[in-house]
Amino acid sequence: MTLTRSQFLEYLGKGIGALALAKSGSLFGSGKRTHNKPSIPSVKNSFPKFKPISASDQDSLILPEGYRYSTIALFGDRINPQGDTFGFNSDFNCYLPFNGKKNSGLLWNNHETLGVLEYYVNGYDSQKQGPNLRTDKQIEQYLYALGGSVLRVSKENGEWKMSPDSKYGRRINGLTEFRLTGPGAGSPALGNTNRAFGTFANCAGGTTFWNTILSCEENVEWVIEPCKLPNETHYGWVIEVDPFDPKSTPVKHTALGRFSHENAALVLSPEGKLVVYMGDDARDQFVYKYISKNSYDPSLGAGNSSLLEEGILYAANFEKGIWISLDLETNEVLRNSKLENGKARFTSQADVLVYCRDAAKICGATPMDRPEDIEIHPIDGTVFIAMTNNDSHGNLFGQIVRIQEKSGNHAGLEFDFEVFAAGGRGSGFAAPDNLAFDKQGNLWMVTDVSQKNLNRSVYKKFGNNGMFVIPTTGPESGKAFQFASAPIGAELTGLWFTPDEKELFVSVQHPGETTKDYQNPTSHWPHGGNSIPKSGVIAIYLK
Ligand code: FEO
Ligand code: CA
Numbered sequence: 001m002t003l004t005r006s007q008f009l010e011y012l013g014k015g016i017g018a019l020a021l022a023k024s025g026s027l028f029g030s031g032k033r034t035h036n037k038p039s040i041p042s043v044k045n046s047f048p049k050f051k052p053i054s055a056s057d058q059d060s061l062i063l064p065e066g067y068r069y070s071t072i073a074l075f076g077d078r079i080n081p082q083g084d085t086f087g088f089n090s091d092f093n094c095y096l097p098f099n100g101k102k103n104s105g106l107l108w109n110n111h112e113t114l115g116v117l118e119y120y121v122n123g124y125d126s127q128k129q130g131p132n133l134r135t136d137k138q139i140e141q142y143l144y145a146l147g148g149s150v151l152r153v154s155k156e157n158g159e160w161k162m163s164p165d166s167k168y169g170r171r172i173n174g175l176t177e178f179r180l181t182g183p184g185a186g187s188p189a190l191g192n193t194n195r196a197f198g199t200f201a202n203c204a205g206g207t208t209f210w211n212t213i214l215s216c217e218e219n220v221e222w223v224i225e226p227c228k229l230p231n232e233t234h235y236g237w238v239i240e241v242d243p244f245d246p247k248s249t250p251v252k253h254t255a256l257g258r259f260s261h262e263n264a265a266l267v268l269s270p271e272g273k274l275v276v277y278m279g280d281d282a283r284d285q286f287v288y289k290y291i292s293k294n295s296y297d298p299s300l301g302a303g304n305s306s307l308l309e310e311g312i313l314y315a316a317n318f319e320k321g322i323w324i325s326l327d328l329e330t331n332e333v334l335r336n337s338k339l340e341n342g343k344a345r346f347t348s349q350a351d352v353l354v355y356c357r358d359a360a361k362i363c364g365a366t367p368m369d370r371p372e373d374i375e376i377h378p379i380d381g382t383v384f385i386a387m388t389n390n391d392s393h394g395n396l397f398g399q400i401v402r403i404q405e406k407s408g409n410h411a412g413l414e415f416d417f418e419v420f421a422a423g424g425r426g427s428g429f430a431a432p433d434n435l436a437f438d439k440q441g442n443l444w445m446v447t448d449v450s451q452k453n454l455n456r457s458v459y460k461k462f463g464n465n466g467m468f469v470i471p472t473t474g475p476e477s478g479k480a481f482q483f484a485s486a487p488i489g490a491e492l493t494g495l496w497f498t499p500d501e502k503e504l505f506v507s508v509q510h511p512g513e514t515t516k517d518y519q520n521p522t523s524h525w526p527h528g529g530n531s532i533p534k535s536g537v538i539a540i541y542l543k
């Protein structure tokens, strides 16, 4: 069976699942789901037909013919009666519907960084004034703009809207109090405390099986330095927030390690262990997974959060196809590792978790090309990892790697892998970042070519950052079809389908990031004219 590009577009509208599963050109075959994540009901004909768009350098959010979008929240919008406002540089989204109401629920959105657009947040010109002359007020505004937002949203008359008057509207930000959990809590490595203040650099994330959200602290050093924060070990963790309880204290789970966390992809093993796949988005850093000690118990509800407090963290060795335990008690390499002064490098598991990168490196984890988002294939359980690029190795365009755990058991310690799709002229994309699967197993991916490269030299052909759809089975497996193009300077982030997959929530992050003159920004998205650019979250209507 061979499909042409145009036939592919035809069959997108005709239930790709059955057709795709009939034949697979992949290393791993299609296989059946082997994990017992709560099953996803199959939805027929939910994948839209579309005519792929071309790369563009226009200052617009471009979609295929017949599709449209509406903005749900933009930087500065009021989100609750107390007057809290939506943060800056939107990233990860997840939508948690209220019980039994698919069109009414809570939308979480991450607020990652300020970058050169800080001027629009607190008036500080980092391009002229340098990194460290901010007033206390500017630092407070800086920290408030980061973290995440809980939005009360609903679809009315065919349009998704945010309610600014809901009790659920909430900001978690760079000043919010957190409780620490796991081996790091109260340890000397974290200053003997189980409290920390603030979350920021929140990149991607994940949802749990008990209706909470996980948000990942990534490039925290970009915030610690300009905001002159003490306690750097309090940042670089995965946080958990219960959006349905506006009074709840959010937590930082130290058992998941401290590094530049991109994401947290959760899945259950056949015996009910919670497995969390995580990328460390930096050149030559590692892929991790965490396996809980105890098993998931649906009757415990939010009590299952304790699964994220006790377990073992592993780092991937791709050459051997094994997961290496970073458990100090059982790992002799870690126990025998010494500092230059002859003292033990790690005196407790808290040390291992706080200095996770050192531990993984010492144990032989494989340096990767900026591992970003990780998602589990909804049909065959394989694990997809976006490697954005690694210019220190001449890998300019990145690739998407697909792992298959041995016997399909996510709690297993052996795996095989393939490069599923590679960036470049042939595929038409560069620098894959966030991933999402639709229920038919098609991979939706957004790109993150950096500002210094966007629309320049070897990256010029890719235009602005974009969104692509990539079938994962069948003859078109691994081929990318462009679905969206971002405004100038922006990247699209935080892909999240509504439960019926009729809409797609997406963030438009840092439009105008290439701006040098704040009075004359390079992007005017979304309002056009002479307006300043604003990041925010939108809904794309797929039908
Ligand atoms: Fe925040 Fe790795 O992108
Ligand atoms: Ca990202």
Ligand code: CA
Pocket: 372, 433, 448
């Ligand atoms: Ca990125």
